[in-house]
Amino acid sequence: MGQPQAGNAQSETGSSNAIRLSGREWLIVGAFALALFVLAPLCWQRVERLEPQPDYRIPYDLSNDYWLFTRCADAAVAAHDAVLIGDSVIWGQYVTREQTLSHYLNELAGRQRFANLGVDGAHPAALAGLLEHYAAGICGKDVLLHCNPLWMSSDKHDLRAKEEFRFNHPQLVPQFVPRIPCYKEEVSRRLGVVVGRNFPFNGWTSHLQLTYYDKMDIPSWTLEHPYDTPLKPLTFQLPPSDNKLRHEPIPWTQRPDARPLDFPWVGTDSSLQWRSFRRILEVLTQRGNRVVVLVGPFNEHMLTANSREGYARVKRAIEDWLRANSIPCLVPPALPTELYADASHPLSEGYRLLAKQLFDAHFAGKESR
Amino acid sequence: MLFHTWVFVVFFLIVYPVYVLIRRNNTAMNVWLMLASYVFYGWWNPWYLFLLFSTSAIDYLMVLFMERSRTPRGRRLWLIVSLVSNFGFLGYFKYSGFITDNLNALLAAAGLSIQLPDPVAYPNALLGVMGVSAAHHFVTVILPIGISFHTFQSMSYTIDAYKGNIKMERSFIRFLTFVSFFPQLVAGPIERARNLLPQLQSAPRITSQDITDGLSLVLVGFFKKVALADYLALYVDKVYAAPANFRAPALALATFAFAWQIYFDFSGYTDMARGIARVMGFRLMLNFNNPYVATSLGDFWNRWHISLSTWFKDYLYIPLGGNRHGTFSTYRNMFLTMVISGLWHGAAWTFVIWGALHALGRVLTRELERTAFYRDRIPALLKQLFVFAFVCLAWVFFRAQSVGDAWLVISRIFSSGWANPQFPIVMLVLVMSVWLYQFMYTSRAVLRPLLELSPVRVTTAMLMIAYLAIVAQPSTKAFIYFQF
Structure with a gap:
C-alpha cells in the first residue's frame, strides 16, 4: 500500500484537507488508539489511588460510576471475607457510615470482615447488570444479598408500567431482552450502552465526568466554566467515603408527609424484578460465591391492611422459592415501627437489630471457627 | 439513521460485507443497495418511503416517455409533468404552510374574512371521503427528511435527459438506487446522474x-x-x-x-x-x-x-x-x-x-x-x-x-x-x-x-x-x- 500523494490530494480525490492516511499510517494510528483505550484506564487507576477506610461506602454522588464500583468491588474482595450487596438499604440512606448494616456486622465479628457494596437506587434489574458487567472480581466469597420487596410493590417499581418514566440506572438494565415496557430509549443509545459495558474505557471516561466535571460531559463543563482549562479539575483525588447523612434520621411516623401506603404488589410469577433477582443469584453462584439472602424487612406498619396481605403473599413466595432452591436466607419479621425511616430503610438501631439476627443465623459459626 | 450512531455502525456492518460479495453481479448489487437505502431512509419514518419511491418512479417514467416521444413538444410535455410533480411534492410538504400563512395574512390585511385552511386539511378531506374516521386523520404536514436533496437529484436526471446530456437509464432498480443511494440521500452531495449512474452500472473497484x-x-x-x-x-x-x-x-x-x-x-x-x-x-x-x-x-x-x-x-x-x-x-x-x-x-x-x-x-x-x-x-x-x-x-x-x-x-x-x-x-x-x-x-x-x-x-x-x-x-x- 503506497504512501498517498497528499500534494495532489485535491485534484486526485477532491479533498479539502491533508488528512489522508496510508495503510501503514492507519496501522500506527490504530495501535495508538488501542493503546489509549487499554492503557489509559489502567494508568489512571495507578495514579488515582483508591484506599478504602473501614466501613467504606461508595460516595453517594458517584452511584452511577460503575467503573469506580468495579474498583471498589475488587478492593472489597481483596480485604474482606464477605460483601454486602443491594440498594440504598445496604448503603444506608438514613444513617452515617458507622451506622450501616455492614458496620454492625463488623462490630459483631470484631474485625473488618464485611464490606458495604450497596449502591443507591440499585433495583434488582440494575443490580443484575451491575454484577454481571462490573463485578467480575466478586468470586469465591461470602455474599450477603439484600432482597428489597419495595421493587415489587407496584407495576411502576417493577418496571412493568407501559408509560415511560425515568428510573434509576437505566444503563444497567437489559437493553433489549427481556423488554422493559417503560424503557423507551432509542435503539442507537441502547446499542451504545451494550458496547460501553464491554469496554472499560467508556466507564473510565464516565468516571472522569462524574468525579471531576460535576457529572457533566467536558464540553458542557466548559460552558459552565468558560475561562478554566479542562485540566484544572483533574486532581487525581477520589472523594472520601460518604459519611454524610442524606436525610434526617427520624422515624417515618414523625415525618409530616407520612401516610399509609396501599401498594398493589406484583406476584413473583410475573415480576420482572423478581426474575432479575433470580438472575443475580445465578450470576453470584456461578462465580463460586456463597450467597445468603436477606429478605426485607419491609416496613409493614406503613401498609394498609389490604396491602399488608399482598406483601405477605409476596414474602411467602420469595421465601418458598429460596428454600426450595436451598439458598440460605433470613426472612426476619418487621422491625418495630419506630426503627424505620420510610417504607424500607431502617434507622441505625434497626440495622443493629438486623445485624444481630443475621450474624447469629449465618455468620457466627464461621467466626468462631 | 445517523452516521455517527451505533445503529448505523450495525447497519453498515451488515450492508458492506454483502455488498462486497455481490457487487460483481450488477443487478444484485443494485437491488441490495436500493434495499439498504430504503431501510436507511425508512428508519426515520417508513411513510417517507412512499414519497421517495413516488418521485423516483415518476421521473423514471417521464424520461421513458420522453424517449418514446417523437416530437420536441411531446418531450417538453413530459419534462413539465416531471417538474410539476417534483415541485408539487416539494411545495406541499415544504412550502404549503408558509404560503398559506402568508396568503391568510394578506387576506386579513385586505379586510377579507376568507381564510385558507391548514394544508393538512386537504389529505384529511380525501381520507374523509374514503370513510376514514377523524381519529386516524393527519395532525400536521410532516416535512420528510432530506426531501429537497433527493428531489433535486432526481430532477437533475430528467432535465439532463431532456437536454440530451445523458442517456436514459434502462434499469428501474438502478435508477431507484441512484436517487436513494444511502450515503448521500438525506443531505447530499446532490449527485448528478452523469457522475453517479455510470458508477452504478458496473462493479465498483475497491482499492486499498x-x-x-x-x-x-x-x-x-x-x-x-x-x-x-x-x-x-x-x-x-x-x-x-x-x-x-x-x-x-x-x-x-x-x-x-x-x-x-x-x-x-x-x-x-x-x-x-x-x-x-x-x-x-x-x-x-x-x-x-x-x-x-x-x-x-x-x-x-x-x-x-x-x-x-x-x-x-x-x-x-x-x-x-x-x-x-x-x-x-x-x-x-x-x-x-x-x-x-x-x-x-x-x-x-x-x-x-x-x-x-x-x-x-x-x-x-x-x-x-x-x-x-x-x-x-x-x-x-x-x-x-x-x-x-x-x-x-x-x-x-x-x-x-x-x-x-x-x-x-x-x-x-x-x-x-x-x-x-x-x-x-x-x-x-x-x-x-x-x-x-x-x-x-x-x-x-x-x-x-x-x-x-x-x-x-x-x-x-x-x-x-x-x-x-x-x-x-x-x-x-x-x-x-x-x-x-
Whole structure:
C-alpha cells in the first residue's frame, strides 16, 4: 500500500484537507488508539489511588460510576471475607457510615470482615447488570444479598408500567431482552450502552465526568466554566467515603408527609424484578460465591391492611422459592415501627437489630471457627 | 439513521460485507443497495418511503416517455409533468404552510374574512371521503427528511435527459438506487446522474487506497460533527434561544460560533458520506472546500455546498441567461438564483433575506473586484476576513427563529454595551486552530507542505481520536441540513 500523494490530494480525490492516511499510517494510528483505550484506564487507576477506610461506602454522588464500583468491588474482595450487596438499604440512606448494616456486622465479628457494596437506587434489574458487567472480581466469597420487596410493590417499581418514566440506572438494565415496557430509549443509545459495558474505557471516561466535571460531559463543563482549562479539575483525588447523612434520621411516623401506603404488589410469577433477582443469584453462584439472602424487612406498619396481605403473599413466595432452591436466607419479621425511616430503610438501631439476627443465623459459626 | 450512531455502525456492518460479495453481479448489487437505502431512509419514518419511491418512479417514467416521444413538444410535455410533480411534492410538504400563512395574512390585511385552511386539511378531506374516521386523520404536514436533496437529484436526471446530456437509464432498480443511494440521500452531495449512474452500472473497484482515504474522510467528518459542531451548538443554542437576554459580545460570538457550527455540521456529514461511499468504491463530488478562506462571495459559493450551487448554476442561473446579456440581467439572474437558493433551505422569510443578502454580497464583491485598487492593493487576508464577516452577518438570518429575532441580534451586536460573553476558551481555541489549519492548507506554496508531512497527518489523526474518545460527548444530535 503506497504512501498517498497528499500534494495532489485535491485534484486526485477532491479533498479539502491533508488528512489522508496510508495503510501503514492507519496501522500506527490504530495501535495508538488501542493503546489509549487499554492503557489509559489502567494508568489512571495507578495514579488515582483508591484506599478504602473501614466501613467504606461508595460516595453517594458517584452511584452511577460503575467503573469506580468495579474498583471498589475488587478492593472489597481483596480485604474482606464477605460483601454486602443491594440498594440504598445496604448503603444506608438514613444513617452515617458507622451506622450501616455492614458496620454492625463488623462490630459483631470484631474485625473488618464485611464490606458495604450497596449502591443507591440499585433495583434488582440494575443490580443484575451491575454484577454481571462490573463485578467480575466478586468470586469465591461470602455474599450477603439484600432482597428489597419495595421493587415489587407496584407495576411502576417493577418496571412493568407501559408509560415511560425515568428510573434509576437505566444503563444497567437489559437493553433489549427481556423488554422493559417503560424503557423507551432509542435503539442507537441502547446499542451504545451494550458496547460501553464491554469496554472499560467508556466507564473510565464516565468516571472522569462524574468525579471531576460535576457529572457533566467536558464540553458542557466548559460552558459552565468558560475561562478554566479542562485540566484544572483533574486532581487525581477520589472523594472520601460518604459519611454524610442524606436525610434526617427520624422515624417515618414523625415525618409530616407520612401516610399509609396501599401498594398493589406484583406476584413473583410475573415480576420482572423478581426474575432479575433470580438472575443475580445465578450470576453470584456461578462465580463460586456463597450467597445468603436477606429478605426485607419491609416496613409493614406503613401498609394498609389490604396491602399488608399482598406483601405477605409476596414474602411467602420469595421465601418458598429460596428454600426450595436451598439458598440460605433470613426472612426476619418487621422491625418495630419506630426503627424505620420510610417504607424500607431502617434507622441505625434497626440495622443493629438486623445485624444481630443475621450474624447469629449465618455468620457466627464461621467466626468462631 | 445517523452516521455517527451505533445503529448505523450495525447497519453498515451488515450492508458492506454483502455488498462486497455481490457487487460483481450488477443487478444484485443494485437491488441490495436500493434495499439498504430504503431501510436507511425508512428508519426515520417508513411513510417517507412512499414519497421517495413516488418521485423516483415518476421521473423514471417521464424520461421513458420522453424517449418514446417523437416530437420536441411531446418531450417538453413530459419534462413539465416531471417538474410539476417534483415541485408539487416539494411545495406541499415544504412550502404549503408558509404560503398559506402568508396568503391568510394578506387576506386579513385586505379586510377579507376568507381564510385558507391548514394544508393538512386537504389529505384529511380525501381520507374523509374514503370513510376514514377523524381519529386516524393527519395532525400536521410532516416535512420528510432530506426531501429537497433527493428531489433535486432526481430532477437533475430528467432535465439532463431532456437536454440530451445523458442517456436514459434502462434499469428501474438502478435508477431507484441512484436517487436513494444511502450515503448521500438525506443531505447530499446532490449527485448528478452523469457522475453517479455510470458508477452504478458496473462493479465498483475497491482499492486499498479507497479504504484508507474513505476512513480518513469518515474520521474527519466524525470529528467535525461530534467534536466541533455539537460542541459549538451548546453555546449557539443557548444564546439564540433567547437573544434578548444577551448583549453584543455574546451575540457576536454566538453568530461566529454558528458560522462554524453549520460548516462543521454540514461538511462533516458530507465528509462521512463521501468516506462511506469511497470505502464502497464510489466517488462522490467534493461539496465543501474551505469556504471561510474565500476572498469574495462568488468564491465562497464555489466552496460552500458546491453540489447545490452548481445545480442552481446549471439549471437556473444559466437557463435564465447567466451573464450573457449585460450587467443588469446578470445581477438580476444572480439575485433570483440566490433568493430561490435561500428558499430551498427553508420556508421562511429569514431564508429569503439570507439569500438576498448573499446576492447583494456577490454583486458587491464582484464590483469591488473590478476596481484595480481592491483587486491589487487589498491583501487577500483582509478580503477573506471581510467575506467571512459578511457571511456571518447573513448567518444571523439563517439561524434566528424569526426576522424580528434576527434584527434584534444585529441591532444589539452594533449597539448594546459590554457584558461578559462567557464564551468557552476551549471552543475558541478549537475553532481558531481549524481556521489556521485551513489558511495553511490553502496557502499552497508556503505552509501546506508542512501539513502534508506524514508525522503531522498521523499526529493530527491521533489527536482527533483522543479528543473524540475522551472529551467529546456521545451525540445523537441530527444534522442541521436534514431539515432541508
